Amino acid sequence: MPDDVELREGTFYINRSAASSELSMPPAVLNERYDGPNTMPSLTPGPQNFIELLPLGPPPPSDSSQVISDTSGDSTGFKIGKTVTLSPFTVPADRTVRRSLKGIHLFMITINATLGTGLYWRGGQILELGGPLAVLLSFLLVGILSWAVMQCITEMLCIWPVPGALSVYVSKFVDEELGIAVGIAYWFTYSMSWSTIIATSAGEFAYWDSVKDNQSFHGLVIYLAIPFVLVCINAFSIEIYGFLEVLTGSLKIIFLAIIVVTLIAISVGAGPVSRSAQGSSNWAMPTAYDKEAAENWPIALLMSISVATFAYVGIEVIATCALEARWPRESTDGHVKSDTERPNGNLIGKTVKFSAIFISVLATAAYTLGGVLGTLDIARDDSKLPRLGWLETKQSTQNTTTNSSFVLIAAESKIPHLADIFNVFLVFTCLSCAGTNLYIASRTLFGLASRLEGGSKGKRGSFLRILAWFGKTNSRNVPLRAMILSAVAFGWVPFLQLIGGGHSSVNTYVDVLSEMASLAVLIVWACECLAFIRYYNCISRFRNELEDDEVAQVRRWSTNDWHDYPYRSHGQPVLAYLALAGCIFVLIIANGAALWKGWHLLPFLSAYLTIAVFLGLWVFLKLARGASWSWEDLSSYENVSETIQYLHEIRFSATQPTSTA
Known part of the structure; x- marks a missing residue:
């Protein structure tokens, strides 16, 4: 031999x-x-x-x-x-990124994307809307839904950590045009969130009197200088950017721990003013609710679930940054150092799996704990708590400069400078989350555009040819074009607050844009569940053929010791059907509950405009590309094996290895 x-x-x-x-x-x-x-x-x-x-x-x-x-x-x-x-099937070097992110980098990116303003704002808003029990149930129920969705995404992601993964899964297992619409909707979510979070941070800066009415500071520093710095950070090589994400994510976790410990201390009577009486008052009537917003508590709970959903936007970002995850390192003798003893098994390993599986659990614990602690320290009917944007603002709420219940609790505790410290934590949280959202938006657009040139089906209109230009990377393999477009696309949103002089109608308009972005993620979640259902059904139907042909990494039911299926999610396919039903329930029922008491334009737009635009985009893509009105044909083994082969190929060809220099 x-x-x-x-x-x-x-x-x-x-x-x-x-x-x-x-x-x-x-x-x-x-x-x-x-x-x-x-x-x-x-x-x-x-x-x-x-x-x-x-x-x-x-x-x-x-x-x-x-x-x-x-x-x-x-x-x-x-x-x-x-x-x-x-x-x-090869990809040019200028359409690739480097696989350099370790597990700790991916985990901290998901932390920065998930633990954002929703943690500090939404708990107080839900408390005012539906009472303490609604805080507990809404965060818990949406957390369970997010876990179920991530089980579906994780199983596919461990096999195919490809550019634009969320779009690709829908394209290959459901419908190609629907997959493109998913990619655009997901990009819109994070490009819009990047801008609206910058606008949100301006409200937290205004907590300090020296900044509150200083329009020059808002325009030059908050809306111009800070975004420029975040853009520069995103232009760094992925190795440097990953390090900065670890640093900011670690600080965010430390800040959260300090807040939790402080809230516990306040609730048991620490500080000049004890808040324990407030918590007793709240939980004496756990189903108290805002009667101007809802007719009864069940409706208020549905509205609270809709509000809580915003807080969980980001648990799925691991699917976007996995294309830059480090592959198993190679030893000098030529063997792959894998985190499993099975050859060719679990190539992406624990690098992706840990964050994908556990981020929803950690987020649920953080939101539920933080929300419940807030109910112990501030009364539900405190007039300073934030209300839904379309409701009439209470007089005392107009005079407050923060929407964070944590900052309000710190201020009323009379502990010197505690409110300032909490507000610093919140500003840092806003800005770090904004920077991460820009990263996610850029990788989403890159993943959507990077394979458009020379696509296999050749159905590319003029719009997609233009989009393909944003699928290229620079000499550091950073998708700089996609990042710049993502930064400027909605960069005008924060400046609306300058034009409106802080008028409530302008702030409400910004809130509507923010809500639209969060609902787009729910649509993406639903589509991913549908993609997993169709993937699961096709590999189940042809399991014997896949086993006989030893097709790599899709033999879910293999009993052979050599099997290489990376991750089997729990309770499938029942869990996927329940997750899909849950997403649709929140999109249609919970988001529309605000209209049950009476007609209001803003909640209607917040609830249904995103759905209408998404469906319109899908129809437009179908008509523009002359595509058939049918799902991807997965009825034959030949089609299924071709789809799997395609996904395997783009997994291996779309990335550059980590430099060993």
């Missing part, structure tokens, strides 16, 4: 030096089971190149990228036909 091939315990390996020199590509390790002398399964060896080991026979057509052929016998006398090809 030649030096460049070894048959070892039923596994083929191509020697790294020989493969690298002859194929002119980064070395790869092939590790897949070999079942016979003339039957070679397709292999999925590594993070950059899709390589196929074919059976004995004529070589592939001459248009294949690079070919090496050899026939030799091993020590047992077997004849081994060896043809190695580099897949023609």
Whole structure:
């Protein structure tokens, strides 16, 4: 047997030096089971190149990228036909990013995206709207829904951590145009949130009298200088950006811990003024609610669920930043250091899985704990608590400069400078969340645009040709074009507050835009659940064929010791159907509950304008691309295997390896 091939315990390996020199590509390790002398399964060896080991026979057509052929016998006398090809599915270097993010980087990015203003604002708003029991139930129920959605996303993400993953899953398993609409809606969410959070931070800066009425400071510093700094940070290489995310995420967790401990101390009587009586008053009537907003407490609870949903926007961002996650490192002997002992199994490993599985659990714990602690320290009928934007503002609320119940609690505790400290924490939270939202928006747009040139179906209108220009990266493999567009697309939103002079109608308009962005994520959640259902059903229907052909990483029910399915989510497919139903319930029922008491334009727009725009975009894409009005055909094994093959290919070809320099 030649030096460049070894048959070892039923596994083929191509020697790294020989493969690298002859194929002119980064070395790869092939590790897949070999079942016979003339039957070679397709292999999925590594993070950059899709390589196929074919059976004995004529070589592939001459248009294949690079070919090496050899026939030799091993020590047992077997004849081994060896043809190695580099897949023609390749991506130019200027349409790739680097896989450099470790698990800690991904975790902190999800922390920064999820633990934002919703943690500090929404609890007080829900308390005023539906009372303390609504705070507990709304955060808990939406947390369970987010966990169920993430179970579906995680299972697919561990197999295919590809650019624009959320869009790709819907495109390949549901409908291509629907997938594009999902990508655009998801980009809108984070591009809009980047701008509205900047506007929100201005309200927190206004807590200090020296800043409150200083329009020059608002315009030059908050709306111009701070966004410019965040844009510059996002322009750094992914290694530097990941480090900064770890730093800011760690500080955010420390700040949250300080707030929780302080709220507990205040509730048990620490400080000059004890707030324990307030909590007793709240929980003496746990279902008290705002009678101007709702006719009864169940309706107030539905409205509270809608409000709480905003806080969970961000739990799915791991699917966006996973394309830059570090793959298993390689040792000097050519083997892959995997976090599993099974060869070729779980290539993305715990790098993605930990954050994807547990971020929803951690967010639920943080929101529920923080919200409940708030109910113990401030009365539900405190006139300074924030109300829904379309309700008439109470006089004392007009005089307050913060919408955070935590800052209000700190101010009323009479502990010196505690409110200022809490407000610093909140401003930091706003700005770090804004920077992360810009990162997510840029990667979403990049993932949507990076494969448009030379797409397999050739159905590209003029809009998509323009969009393709934003799918390129710079010399540091940063999607700078996509990032700049994401930053400026809605950069005008904060400046509305200057034009309106802080008028309540302008602030309400900004709130509506923020609500629209959060509802777009609910639509994306629903589409991901549908994509998983169709994925699950097709691999279940053809499980025997997939097992017989040993198709890598999609054999969910394999009983073979060699199985390589990365992650099996719980309770499927029932959980996916329940998650889909939950998303639709919140979108249609809970978001519309504000209209049950009477007609109001702003809550109607907040609840249904996003849905109408999304459906209109989907219809427009169908008509513009001349596409058929049917789901992707997954009724035959040939179509299913082609879809899986396509996803495997883009997983291996879309990223650059981490530099070892």
